[in-house]
Each structure stands twice: as C-alpha cells, then as structure tokens.
Amino acid sequence: MAAFNRMLSRVNFIRHPIMLKKKIWCLLIAFCWFIMSGAFGQEQRVADSLVLIYQQDTLKDTARLRLLLDLSFNEVRDFKQAVRYTDELISLSQAAGNDNYLRAGYFIKGTKERLLDNLDEALSAFFKSAEIAQKIHNRRGEGDAYGAIGDIYSVAKSHQNAMNYYNRAISTLRHSNDSTSLASALSNAGDEFLNVKEYDSALVYFRESKTIFDKINYLSGKAYSLGNIGMVYANTGKNELAEKNINEAISILEGKQDYYPICVYLISMSEVYQGKGDEQTALSYALRSLQLAEQYRLKEQIADANLKVSQLFEKSGDMDKALKYYKKFIENRDSVNNINTVQKMADLRTNYEVAQKQVEVNMLHQQKRNQKNLLIYLAIILGLAMIILGILIKNNQNKQKAYQILDKQKQQTDEQKVKAERALRDLQATQKQLIQSEKMASLGQLTAGIAHEIQNPLNFINNFSDLNKELVEDMLTEKAKAISERDEKLEEELLNNIKDNEEKINQHGRRADAIVKGMLQHSRPNSGEKELTDINALAGEFLKLSYHGLRAKDKSFDATMFTAFDDAIGKIRVAPQEIGRVLLNLYNNAFYAVTEKKNFNIEGYEPTVSVSTKKLEKTVEIRIRDSGTGIPKDKLDKIFQPFFTTKPSGEGTGLGLSLSYDIIKVHDGEIAVQSQEGEYTEFIISLPI
Numbered sequence: 125m126a127a128f129n130r131m132l133s134r135v136n137f138i139r140h141p142i143m144l145k146k147k148i149w150c151l152l153i154a155f156c157w158f159i160m161s162g163a164f165g166q167e168q169r170v171a172d173s174l175v176l177i178y179q180q181d182t183l184k185d186t187a188r189l190r191l192l193l194d195l196s197f198n199e200v201r202d203f204k205q206a207v208r209y210t211d212e213l214i215s216l217s218q219a220a221g222n223d224n225y226l227r228a229g230y231f232i233k234g235t236k237e238r239l240l241d242n243l244d245e246a247l248s249a250f251f252k253s254a255e256i257a258q259k260i261h262n263r264r265g266e267g268d269a270y271g272a273i274g275d276i277y278s279v280a281k282s283h284q285n286a287m288n289y290y291n292r293a294i295s296t297l298r299h300s301n302d303s304t305s306l307a308s309a310l311s312n313a314g315d316e317f318l319n320v321k322e323y324d325s326a327l328v329y330f331r332e333s334k335t336i337f338d339k340i341n342y343l344s345g346k347a348y349s350l351g352n353i354g355m356v357y358a359n360t361g362k363n364e365l366a367e368k369n370i371n372e373a374i375s376i377l378e379g380k381q382d383y384y385p386i387c388v389y390l391i392s393m394s395e396v397y398q399g400k401g402d403e404q405t406a407l408s409y410a411l412r413s414l415q416l417a418e419q420y421r422l423k424e425q426i427a428d429a430n431l432k433v434s435q436l437f438e439k440s441g442d443m444d445k446a447l448k449y450y451k452k453f454i455e456n457r458d459s460v461n462n463i464n465t466v467q468k469m470a471d472l473r474t475n476y477e478v479a480q481k482q483v484e485v486n487m488l489h490q491q492k493r494n495q496k497n498l499l500i501y502l503a504i505i506l507g508l509a510m511i512i513l514g515i516l517i518k519n520n521q522n523k524q525k526a527y528q529i530l531d532k533q534k535q536q537t538d539e540q541k542v543k544a545e546r547a548l549r550d551l552q553a554t555q556k557q558l559i560q561s562e563k564m565a566s567l568g569q570l571t572a573g574i575a576h577e578i579q580n581p582l583n584f585i586n587n588f589s590d591l592n593k594e595l596v597e598d599m600l601t602e603k604a605k606a607i608s609e610r611d612e613k614l615e616e617e618l619l620n621n622i623k624d625n626e627e628k629i630n631q632h633g634r635r636a637d638a639i640v641k642g643m644l645q646h647s648r649p650n651s652g653e654k655e656l657t658d659i660n661a662l663a664g665e666f667l668k669l670s671y672h673g674l675r676a677k678d679k680s681f682d683a684t685m686f687t688a689f690d691d692a693i694g695k696i697r698v699a700p701q702e703i704g705r706v707l708l709n710l711y712n713n714a715f716y717a718v719t720e721k722k723n724f725n726i727e728g729y730e731p732t733v734s735v736s737t738k739k740l741e742k743t744v745e746i747r748i749r750d751s752g753t754g755i756p757k758d759k760l761d762k763i764f765q766p767f768f769t770t771k772p773s774g775e776g777t778g779l780g781l782s783l784s785y786d787i788i789k790v791h792d793g794e795i796a797v798q799s800q801e802g803e804y805t806e807f808i809i810s811l812p813i
Contacts, residue, residue, distance in 0.1 A: 174198065189216055189225045196232045206236045227256040227265055234272060247276050247379035264305060267297035271309045278316050286316050307336035307345055318359070327356045331783045347376035351389045370396070387413045391432050398436065407436045427456035484492060581632035588625040588632075595622045654791075657700045659744060659811075660689040660737055666704050667735055670711035683718050683731040693739045696813055702787045703811075706795075708747045709780040710807050711735075716771070717752025717805060743793075744813060749806040755799040763797060 174195050177183065184193050185813040196209035200596035202501045217226035234249030253696035270293035277286035290313035293420035314329030333736040334349030354369030370389045390413035397406035414429035415424075436445035599618045602610055664687060674681050711733070718731030732751040737744060755763060755770060764767045766782040788795040792812050 128594045181716075185220065186222070186225075189220070189222060190214060192216070193225060193228055193232070196229070200408045203236045207233060207240070210236065223256050223260045224262075225262065227253050227262065229267060230256065231265070231272070234269075238272075238276065243276055243280065247273060250276070250551060262389070263296055263300035264302045267293045267300060267302075267309065270296060271305070271312060274309075274312060278312070278319070283316060283320050285314065290316060293810060303336050303340050304345070306341065307340075307342075307349075310336070311345075311348060311352065318352065318355060319456055321359070323356050323360050327353065330356065343376050344380055344382060347373040347380070347382070348385060351385060351392075354389070355392055356781070358392055358396050358399075359397070360592070363399055366396050367393065383416050383420045384422055384425065387417045387422055387429065390416070391425075391428055394432055394436070403436060403440055407433065407440075410436060423456055427453050430456060477750045580635055581636040584632040585629050585636070588629045592622050592625045593627075595625070641749050646764075654699050656695040657703070658695050659693055659698070659703075659746070660691070662700055662704060663687075663689070663735055663737060663746060664708055666707040667711055667733075670708055670715060674712070674715050681715070683715055683733055686732065686734040688734070688736040690738045693737055693744050696744055696811060698791060698811060703791070706784040706787050706809070707746075707748075709784050713780070714748055714750035714752065714805070717754075718748050719752075721752045739813070740810075743810045744811040747806060748812070749804060751804055754801040754803050754805050755797070756801050760797060760799060764795075 139694045151305035174191060178195060180189060192209050192213035196206050199206035199209060210229050211608065213229040214226060214233065217223075217229055230249045230253035234246045237243075237246035237249060250269050250272045254266050254273070257265035257269055259261075274286045274289035274293060277283075277289060290309060293309040294306065294313060297309055300306070308328045314326045314333065317323070317326035317329065330349055330352045334346060334353065335344035337343075337349055350369045351373035354366045354373060357366035357369065369394055374386050374389050374393075375391075377383075388554075390409045394406045394409035394413070397403075397409065410423070410429055410432040413425065414433060417425035417429050430449045433436075434446045434449035434453055437449065521698060532750060543608070595618050599615060599622070603620070666683060671683070671685065714733045715731075718733060722729060722731050729750070734747075734749045736747045738747075739745075759768075759770060762799050764768070764781050764785040766779060768782075785795055788809060790813075794808075794810040796808045796810075798808070
C-alpha cells in the first residue's frame with residue numbers, strides 16, 4: 125500500500141499541502157478528478173467567479189499576478205486552461221522581476237502538468253520552482269518542490285532518484301517552520317521504501333511522520349501514518365500489529381469521510397486475515413472495500429477490490445464468482461488505462477474449466493461413496509434421534525426448575541414493587557418539602573427587602589424625633605428664664621422647627637405605613653384570583669425588594685439597575701402575588717449571575733441588570749436582562765426542568781424557574797430565555813392583555 129502524496133502546496137500566500145494516494149499516476153488522475161469534483165468544488169467555484177474579473181482585463185501589476193495565481197490554483201476542471209494561466213503568470217512575473225510569484229507559478233504549472241500526465245513538463249517546472257526558491261531562500265517552497273520531484277521519480281519507478289529528492293526535501297524542510305510539509309515528505313519517503321520492500325527503513329520514516337502529525341493534531345495525517353505503519357507490519361508478517369494500526373486508521377478516516385484510503389486499508393485487512401487463514405473475514409473486508417469504492421466511484425480501488433474478491437472466491441473453490449469479479453477487475457483496470465495482462469484472465473478461465481471437470485469427476489466418486497455410506501448415515505441418524513430424545517427429557521426437567529425459579533423471582537419482583545411505591549411516596553413528600561423550602565427562601569428574600577426598604581423612613585422618624593426632643597429641651601430652658609431675659613424670636617424659631625420636624629415625622633410615618641400596607645397586600649394568603657394590577661409598579665417594587673434583600677445579606681453587593689417601563693400598558697389582570705414571586709426569582713438569579721461574574725475580576729466589568737416592559741398587540745412583554753455569566757448552550761433547554769440548577773451544590777434547589785414556568789403557564793403566558801455564555805442572559809415573559 126502506498127502513502128499519500130501532496131497534490132500541491134502554495135507557499136506563504138498559498139494553501140498547505142494536500143496529501144493523496146500514490147500509486148500509478150494514470151490511475152491517480154481519475155481519483156484526483158473525484159476528489160476535486162467534491163472536496164475541491166469550492167476552488168472551482170472560486171475560479172469561475174475569478175474568470176469574470178480576468179476577462180475584464182482591468183487589473184495590473186501585482187494584482188494581475190495574484191489573480192492569475194488564484195485562477196491557476198483554483199481551476200480544477202480544465203487542467204489545460206490552468207496551465208495556460210500559469211504560463212501567463214510566469215511570463216508576467218519574469219517581466220516584473222517578482223521571484224515569489226515566479227516560483228509559485230512554476231510549482232502550480234508542474235502540478236497541473238502532472239495531473240495531465242505530462243511528467244517531463246512537470247519535472248522541468250518543479251526543478252525551476254526549486255531553483256528560484258533556493259535563490260530567494262524560501263525553505264518551504266524549495267522543500268515542497270524537491271518532494272514533488274521525488275513523487276514523479278517514484279511514479280517512474282526510479283527508486284534511487286526518488287529517494288535522493290525525498291531526502292533533500294526532508295533536509296530542507298527541517299530548517300523551515302512547516303511541520304505539515306515535513307511530515308508529508310517523510311511519509312512519501314517511507315512509502316518509497318515500502319514499494320521496494322525495504323520495510324525497516326519505511327517504518328522509521330512512517331513513525332517520525334506520525335510523531336509530527338500527533339504533535340500538530342492533524343488527524344488525517346495521523347490516520348495515513350497509522351495505515352502505512354500497519355502496511356509495513358502486514359508485509360512483515362506481524363498481523364496483530366498490522367490489524368491494530370490499520371483499524372485505528374480506518375476509524376479516524378471514517379470520521380473524516382475520507383473513503384479512498386479506507387478502501388486501500390480494507391484490502392490490506394483482507395490480506396492480513398487471509399494470511400491468518402480466516403478466508404470468511406478476509407472476504408468480508410474485501411467486499412466492504414468494493415462497496416465503498418463503487419459508492420464513491422473510486423475506479424482504482426474498484427479494480428483492486430474486485431481482484432481481491434476474485435482471488436478469495438477462487439481459493440474457496442467458487443469459480444463462478446471468481447470469474448465474475450475478475451471480469452469486473454479487468455473492466456475497471458481498463459477504464460483507468462492501467463496495464464494488466466490478459467493472461468491472468470486466461471489463467472483464471474483455464475483454472476475454472478479444470479475445476480469444472482474436477483467437479484464432475486468428484487461427483488461420480490461422491491455418488492459411489494454415498495451408496496457405501498448410506499447405511500452409516502442411517503445409523504448416525506438413529507443415534508442422533510436417541511440423543512435428541514435424551515435432550516428433550518433433560519429440557520423438560522430444566523423447565524420444571526425454571527418454573528420454580530420464575531415463581532421465586534415473581535415474589536421478589538412483588539417485594540421490589542412495594543419498596544418502589546414506598547420510595548415514590550417518600551420522594552413526592554421530599555419534593556413537596558423542597559418546593560416549600562423554595563417558597564420560604566423567596567419569602568426570606570422578600571422580608572429582607574421589606575426590612576431594608578422600610579428602614580429609611582424609620583431612620584428619618586427616629587432622627588427627627590431626637591431632634592424635636594432637643595428643641596423641646598431648648599424651649600423649656602428658654603421658658604425658665606425671667607420674662608425680661610427671654611428671647612421671643614428664639615422661642616418662635618424653636619416652635620417653628622418643632623412644627624416642621626413633626627410634619628416630616630408624619631410624612632415619613634405615612635411613607636412607612638404605605639410600604640407596610642403594600643407588602644401586606646403582596647404577602648396576603650394567595651387566593652389565585654386575578655385582579656387589575658399595575659405591572660410597571662409591580663416590576664419596580666420587586667426589583668427594589670430583591671436588590672435591598674441581597675444588600676441586607678451582603679453589604680459588599682452592588683449592581684447598576686436600568687428600567688424602561690412602557691406607560692401605555694396601564695393595568696392588566698393577573699394574580700399579583702404569583703407574578704411578584706416570578707419577578708423576585710428572576711431578579712435574584714440576575715443579581716446572582718452578575719455577582720459571580722464580578723468575582724472573576726474582569727477589568728472594566730460593571731454588573732448591570734435591566735428591566736423593561738412593552739405593550740404589544742395582544743400581550744405585555746417583560747424583559748429581564750443581566751450582564752452576568754450566561755447559561756451554557758447545552759443547558760438552555762433544561763433550565764425550566766424541576767430540580768435542575770446551574771448554581772453550585774447547596775446554593776439552589778432548582779425549583780425557582782420550574783415554579784415560575786408553571787405560574788406563567790397558569791396565566792396563559794409564555795416565558796423564554798436567551799443567553800450567550802460569558803456575556804448575558806435575558807428572560808422574556810409574555811402575558812396576555
């Protein structure tokens with residue numbers, strides 16, 4: 125089995141090398157066309173679009189060179205046209221004195237000439253590309269050119285010349301920074317040694333190539349190296365190692381949908397099992413290779429697989445199928461211009477005729493033997509009948525034992541059912557407790573927010589009360605003086621101050637009273653009845669309650685809040701306590717997310733929570749967005765499930781969003797979430813008007 129060669133390599137401003145199977149070049153042309161019609165379809169579409177620019181003939185200087193370079197590289201349908209593009213590129217590059225484009229032009233020309241099977245022209249172009257690359261100190265370009273020259277000598281079966289240039293390519297590329305090209309050159313050199321059956325040398329090159337592909341994490345390259353190593357082991361009789369490496373290569377290539385080398389490796393696996401004497405497994409591998417080759421029109425591998433299947437059927441004595449598949453082998457070999465002798469077909473036919481005559485002779489002998497052995501067969505049948513009778517009796521006894529075992533298992537199953545029902549009841553009770561815990565946790569957050577909210581007016585009341593106490597003492601002191609010594613203006617000023625303070629005490633007392641009444645309204649036993657509710661006011665109140673509740677628990681907590689309420693909404697009919705619970709839960713989650721992200725100490729990060737409402741045609745939309753940690757994509761479809769939480773263990777029961785989802789559904793509304801991990805999370809609530 126051969127290694128995988130480079131199709132072409134664009135250096136610096138050109139693509140990385142693409143590796144293909146190397147065998148007889150005339151067969152490779154058909155495979156290249158298959159690859160290019162699929163994997164390189166994008167390149168041809170690029171070429172077709174560039175032709176329009178080329179025909180306008182408006183680009184000059186370097187822009188024209190670049191256009192010709194792209195056209196010649198991407199043209200994979202008409203190789204002759206691609207050569208014409210390279211000739212123009214070479215001519216203009218020489219006139220402009222641009223060695224970089226000149227080197228690239230010769231390299232692509234060599235590649236296209238090789239695809240046209242013009243090996244002499246290809247070799248000349250690659251030599252010129254290497255010469256220019258050496259002149260401009262382009263190590264990678266020089267190494268790629270040497271490798272392409274080695275490929276051509278390998279196709280021409282000039283082993284010594286091929287190895288000379290492969291080694292020059294390897295030596296040059298070791299001084300470049302292109303690990304992929306180096307690994308490719310090593311693989312080609314190992315393949316050349318494999319072709320001439322120098323297995324130890326081939327193994328050294330293949331292993332180094334695999335080491336590089338492993339290091340740069342290039343899976344396809346790794347697969348090729350594993351397959352090549354497996355081929356060495358297969359040729360040296362180490363079948364277990366061959367099977368291990370080739371199977372691993374096939375597994376990787378199936379994931380990449382790279383079926384050409386898979387077909388080759390399957391044939392190799394067939395040969396491994398054939399060497400073990402397992403003809404059936406060998407045949408299954410060969411048939412699998414044939415199926416893939418025919419599915420993806422890999423003519424070379426169709427031929428190889430037909431040949432292997434034919435050989436296996438011939439060895440098993442099925443000469444009809446052997447002849448059938450050998451004919452297919454000849455047809456496919458001819459279709460790709462591969463040279464095979466008709467003598468093999470003649471030999472197969474001769475073998476078939478001899479085998480047929482032998483079958484007739486064997487049939488005569490078999491008839492005689494059948495007559496002699498008829499009595500023996502009858503005796504054997506009688507013996508078998510006795511054995512079967514004994515087996516039936518034994519089976520009847522085993523059935524009786526099995527019935528006993530089944531009865532016992534049924535009893536155990538009934539016991540397990542009782543235990544499972546008991547466990548289910550316990551689980552349901554635990555779920556109810558967890559739901560109650562979640563509600564109590566929400567109540568705790570609400571209470572903390574109320575306490576913090578009501579603290580401000582109470583502080584004002586206490587402060588003004590203390591101030592009035594001091595003013596009264598000053599007034600009494602002034603009253604105690606003689607009438608002639610008393611300052612009436614001061615007394616009047618003190619009384620006015622006391623009056624003002626009393627008004628402020630009364631004002632903040634009413635404010636505290638309003639807060640308490642409002643919270644009592646929200647915390648009264650839930651009747652589930654809907655009432656007209658100012659949704660903007662409800663959203664604003666619970667936002668402050670959530671914020672102050674978290675501040676009461678953690679003095680270091682802080683976040684920026686933005687609100688954008690649509691005044692056109694007015695009042696809508698909802699159960700305010702239930703919707704308030706939903707809002708409080710979403711606010712708490714939002715503040716938790718921005719706090720978590722703030723702990724990452726991201727420079728310039730500002731925790732932000734935004735709340736907006738908007739009246740739509742038939743619904744009211746509430747959006748709650750935070751700039752926190754976001755929700756992983758794989759968890760977005762699970763967050764409304766009961767007991768699912770993204771918080772660490774112990775920091776959430778996973779019931780908040782599930783309860784919120786149920787509450788919104790009861791209101792005939794919708795709740796959805798949008799998030800980008802590490803950026804934001806936004807919950808959207810839609811309630812019917």
